[in-house]
Amino acid sequence: MNTVYDFEQFQPPVVTEYKLQKELERREMKKQITLLRIASVIIVIAMILLAFLVIKDSVIFAILLVVATCISVVGNGIISVLFYYKGKTDSLRSDIL
Secondary structure: OOOOOOOOOOOOOOOOHHHHHHHHHHHHHHHHHHHHHHHHHHHHHHHHHHHHHHOOOOHHHHHHHHHHHHHHHHHHHHHHHHHHHHHHHHHHHHHHO
């Protein structure tokens, strides 16, 4: 039977405990950031719904809620972009090392 892959051709990359720990930390951080993003979206939705609920009683408060939600969304977008670029530069640095 012919084998499709030649496993003797290349040496696998050297894996150390330090690299495995860094990868584990990176994955944990990614999970935490994902949970924070989901929580942020839920809070934004709640603020918009609250604005629609209170618009009959207090138009000014509803407008303030919508403005605060817009500021929150813009801030979250900026932070997401910064984390994205920081993650790309960190991965480039780890590839060099």
